[in-house]
Each structure stands twice: as C-alpha cells, then as structure tokens.
Amino acid sequence: MIKIQNLSKSFNNGNNKIWAVKDVNLQINKGEIFGIIGLSGAGKSTLIRCINRLEEPSEGKIFIEGSDITSFDKKQLRNARKNIGMIFQHFNLLFQKNVYKNISFPLELEGLSKKEIDSRVNTLLEYVELSDKRDAYPSQLSGGQKQRVAIARALANNPKILLSDEGTSALDPKTTKSILDLLNKIRKEFNLTIVLITHQMEVVKDICDRVAIIEEGEIIEMNKVEELFKNPKTHTANAFISGLKSDIPDENFSPAEFEGTLIRLSFLGKSAKKPIVSQMVKKFDIDVNILSGNINELISTSVGHLILELSGQKDEIKKAMDYLNNENVNVEVI
Structure with a gap:
C-alpha cells in the first residue's frame, strides 16, 4: 500500500544542514495500523508529513499503490491527496465555522451538490456520534469531540489512507481510548490503512499491528507489536516499554x-x-x-x-x- 524508499528530509539552519529524516525505508500494508513512535524531535512528524508531501522530501521516493507521488505535479498531487486523510494533535479545525461546515469544507472544494454534501456530512456525524453537535462551534466542544470532528472531516472524501500525527496526545486517557476505538472501528469497517505517529507506547500497545521506532531521524527498530514487547532489541525500545512493564x-x-x-x-x-x-x-x-x-x-x-x-x-x-x-x-x- 505504502512503500517508503531511502527517504531523507533536511532543513537549512544558517550554514548548517539538519537532517530531520535520514534514509528511511518502510513498507506499510493495506488495512494495517502502523505505528511510528519516537521522542520529541526524533523526526516522526516530519516523516508522516512527507507521506502526503506536506513536507517535500529532500531525497528518496514514496510509492502509494505503486505510484511514486514524489514525481507528481501539483494537479496529480491534489488528486492523490483525496485518498489521504489526516488528523492532527491540535485538531486544526476552522473555529469560525460550525461542526457541519468543518466537515463539509473538503466536499465543497470538490464541488459536490448541496444534497450530496448534506447526505455525506450527516452520515459522518452519525458515524462519529456527533449528530447532536451539528450546529455547534469548536469552542463549544470538548477535546475528544473536536478530534471526532477532525476524523469525520478526514473521512469526508472516502480516503484509502488515514494519517494521524499525535492525534491523541492532547487528550486524557479515557478520551484517548475512545478515539483509538473509533480508529480501530474505521480500519475494520472501511479497510483503511492508518499510519499513526505517537510518543506513547500505551497507544501502540492498544491499537497498532506493527511499529517502527525512530531516533534522530532514523528507523532503529521495526517489528510486530507483540514481538517488540517480547524481545526489544534497542535501548530506546526497552525505555519505551519499561514504563508499561x-x-x-x-x-x-x-x-x-x-x-x-x-x-x-x-x-x-x-x-x-x-x-x-x-x-x-x-x-x-x-x-x-x-x-x-x-x-x-x-x-x-x-x-x-x-x-x-x-x-x-x-x-x-x-x-x-x-x-x-x-x-x-x-x-x-x-
């Protein structure tokens, strides 16, 4: 589904070049929830933002369903992004628009009719259990409700891939569990491929099929979650797991x-x-x-x-x- 090949991303800091992502190779299968875990500054958010080219890779290739999106022009990339939904740590909602308008926004950009938009938005509101918040504004919602709106918006165009950049780190444990349950439900019912960035091993434990550990921009360990827990091979993996053990x-x-x-x-x-x-x-x-x-x-x-x-x-x-x-x-x- 997603193949990342020799991917690197650098930033210029004065006369110095800083490598946020270094020679990353990953294969993410269709329908799996793939976790990428690392400490703050490890490069995980830069990596996930390269997958939909919100960040332009400096080197390497990204294949989605066999197509190299790093070679796409603006029009091709715009079409490719319709199949890639994204949710963020701080929700990224439009605070001047109500819940309905936040979810309908990508559909309006696609030029759908009012009837089509209304049907799709109402279906999504019911799916994320927020039908009663249709006319509410983000300032009137809890953190968990805001993230549910963000998830509904990310699903609006029926994507094949969902990217979550620290989608639960701003939430309390109970709300985090409800969001993870929703993501698992989405994966099972729509066969979505989910790439989940986190610094919380508890999140990886509860939802991921496989996990990669990133440190200083490099993938230092990757395995099925149960195998990682059973036999971690790096000090960083042991450090993440020790708090749970x-x-x-x-x-x-x-x-x-x-x-x-x-x-x-x-x-x-x-x-x-x-x-x-x-x-x-x-x-x-x-x-x-x-x-x-x-x-x-x-x-x-x-x-x-x-x-x-x-x-x-x-x-x-x-x-x-x-x-x-x-x-x-x-x-x-x-």
Missing part, C-alpha cells in the same frame, strides 16, 4: 546488589498466563525471588514480563533457564 524501572536492579542470578523473562500469548515459574520451582533445586512483573494486553495477544532472582547451584540455574526457553519464554540475563 513495571512501576519499578529495570535500571533499579543491579546484579551487584543480589547474590543470585538476575533474569528478565518475556512471555507471549498463552504462555503469559501459564504457571511456568511455579512449575520451574518444582522441577529444579533453586530458589526464586520475584522482583517485578506484569501482563500487557495487546490487540491480538498478551505479553508478560517478569524480573527474577534465581539462587542455587549454577548447573540447576542453567537447567531452569533451558526449561524456560523450551517453554517459549524469552530469557535475558541482566
């Missing part, structure tokens, strides 16, 4: 402070809910001290994490860790 950061556990062997376990799917540690204690002559742990529910599975101290003879500890590996548990010695 436990209230106690991993860094608090120094092997020098313990006499036994410290290990971090990651469980995926059914194994996250099996009494594997209890069975391990019964099978081997070791003592186990549980230091921290929890289970995260992802959209398609569960991922559990535990940090344990194992005490006993080295050969028994080795047998215990081999047993865990055989039970499809990822074991990492801290």
Whole structure:
C-alpha cells in the first residue's frame, strides 16, 4: 500500500544542514495500523508529513499503490491527496465555522451538490456520534469531540489512507481510548490503512499491528507489536516499554546488589498466563525471588514480563533457564 524508499528530509539552519529524516525505508500494508513512535524531535512528524508531501522530501521516493507521488505535479498531487486523510494533535479545525461546515469544507472544494454534501456530512456525524453537535462551534466542544470532528472531516472524501500525527496526545486517557476505538472501528469497517505517529507506547500497545521506532531521524527498530514487547532489541525500545512493564524501572536492579542470578523473562500469548515459574520451582533445586512483573494486553495477544532472582547451584540455574526457553519464554540475563 505504502512503500517508503531511502527517504531523507533536511532543513537549512544558517550554514548548517539538519537532517530531520535520514534514509528511511518502510513498507506499510493495506488495512494495517502502523505505528511510528519516537521522542520529541526524533523526526516522526516530519516523516508522516512527507507521506502526503506536506513536507517535500529532500531525497528518496514514496510509492502509494505503486505510484511514486514524489514525481507528481501539483494537479496529480491534489488528486492523490483525496485518498489521504489526516488528523492532527491540535485538531486544526476552522473555529469560525460550525461542526457541519468543518466537515463539509473538503466536499465543497470538490464541488459536490448541496444534497450530496448534506447526505455525506450527516452520515459522518452519525458515524462519529456527533449528530447532536451539528450546529455547534469548536469552542463549544470538548477535546475528544473536536478530534471526532477532525476524523469525520478526514473521512469526508472516502480516503484509502488515514494519517494521524499525535492525534491523541492532547487528550486524557479515557478520551484517548475512545478515539483509538473509533480508529480501530474505521480500519475494520472501511479497510483503511492508518499510519499513526505517537510518543506513547500505551497507544501502540492498544491499537497498532506493527511499529517502527525512530531516533534522530532514523528507523532503529521495526517489528510486530507483540514481538517488540517480547524481545526489544534497542535501548530506546526497552525505555519505551519499561514504563508499561513495571512501576519499578529495570535500571533499579543491579546484579551487584543480589547474590543470585538476575533474569528478565518475556512471555507471549498463552504462555503469559501459564504457571511456568511455579512449575520451574518444582522441577529444579533453586530458589526464586520475584522482583517485578506484569501482563500487557495487546490487540491480538498478551505479553508478560517478569524480573527474577534465581539462587542455587549454577548447573540447576542453567537447567531452569533451558526449561524456560523450551517453554517459549524469552530469557535475558541482566
């Protein structure tokens, strides 16, 4: 659906050239929700704005359904953008227009008849559950309601792709969940491809199929969400996940402070809910001290994490860790 090839974007800062995005390669499949997560200034918003050429790439190509949009002229790009909706962190609503007019605006630009516009807007208002706010102005709406209006506007032209640039970061947790539920509903019912920029791993956990981590303009890790949670390969991925795994950061556990062997376990799917540690204690002559742990529910599975101290003879500890590996548990010695 979307193929990003060797994409880079630079900005001039006096005599210096700053690379906001550096040699990014991504393949985003039709109908999936693809997350791009990074800290502030990592380049994620620049990257997503290149996808519809709100930012012009300095190098590289962007293919949408096989067509390289970086080669499009203004007319071709205007037509391509009809298939790409976008929602923003701060909603970008027209505050002098009411809800109806905000949603109808892109349809008016397309020259649709009043009857066609009225039918489409009323359908969208019902879909985002804001029919009673038809004549209200943005200043009269809550943050969640404003974002629902923005989503309805983004859907007005029946796009195939929806880009979300920090679409939930200005919202409280309860409202965030309702917006994520709406996006998931949109994906399922309209088979939209959604590219979601965020700095919140909680958002990735709740809605994304796959995720890429961006740091200093480069993609440093990419995987299915459940695989990333089970076996993060970079320090940045671990840092994002650690806040979800436990209230106690991993860094608090120094092997020098313990006499036994410290290990971090990651469980995926059914194994996250099996009494594997209890069975391990019964099978081997070791003592186990549980230091921290929890289970995260992802959209398609569960991922559990535990940090344990194992005490006993080295050969028994080795047998215990081999047993865990055989039970499809990822074991990492801290």
